[in-house]
Amino acid sequence: MVFGHSDRGRSGVVDPVTLKILVAGGFGAGKTTLVGAVSEIKPLRTEELLSEAGRPVDDIGGVEGKTTTTVAMDFGRITLREDLVLYLFGTPGQDRFWFL
DSSP: OOOOOOOTTSTTOOOOEEEEEEEOOSTTSSHHHHHHHHOSSOOBOOEEEOOGGGTTTOOOTTOTTOOEEESSOEEEEEEEETTEEEEEEEOOOSGGGTTO
16 A cells, blocks of 8 residues: 555645744744744844833843844744645734734
């Protein structure tokens, strides 16, 4: 008996399974760094400089040297096999972006 992936009628072509991984955590935890370090493509980053306007709202305790923050989502991709692709999404870590 032969085992293999179904090609759904197309010879030699396999539709990849795609999985989404959400990387979430607190401000300064390393989400952007993780997505950038493991992505096989140049990651999409939405980092901006920390501003004075955010100072009263954003807690930078423990990461006082941090100068940027993710304001939307980071995105990266990892192909584990021809038929398995992971999409990575890094969320902002600041409390004011919790709804994302």
